[in-house]
Amino acid sequence: MQARIYQPARNAMQSGTAKTHDWVLEFAHDTARKVDPLMGWTGSPDTQSQVRMKFPTKEAAIEYAKANDIAFTVTEPHKRKPNIRANGYGENFATNRRTVWTH
Structure with missing residues (x-):
């Protein structure tokens, strides 16, 4: 049984x-899903x-998989860059704005 750690x-x-x-350890499907003809x-x-x-x-997920003889693959996450503005949310309501703020 193949598992995926991500x-x-x-x-x-x-x-x-x-x-x-x-981190999540999730097992892959062994058989294909079937559609019930009635419902x-x-x-x-x-x-x-x-x-x-x-x-x-x-590491805890990998240790668990190795201890229970589960074949696994590890998928590393794609980290996103943090979106941090200089003055934060309060900048939207600044009174010392040089330009007009419009949509």
Whole structure:
């Protein structure tokens, strides 16, 4: 059973980095999903693909995989550059602005 260890990216609907500091060990699908002809739901007899474990560090996830003889691949995260402005959010409401602030 192949597993993947990665650090989840931030949600596209959020600007912060909440819930992106933990590392996740997630099992790959062994069998393809099937569509139920009556209801149209997708399902799979593979229950391991539902397992998703969180670890505080990458090393802890790797140690767990090695201790339980789980084959794994590690995907390194792509870090984004922090967007820090010089004067912060208050700059939008500055009274000493040299130019007119418009949209």
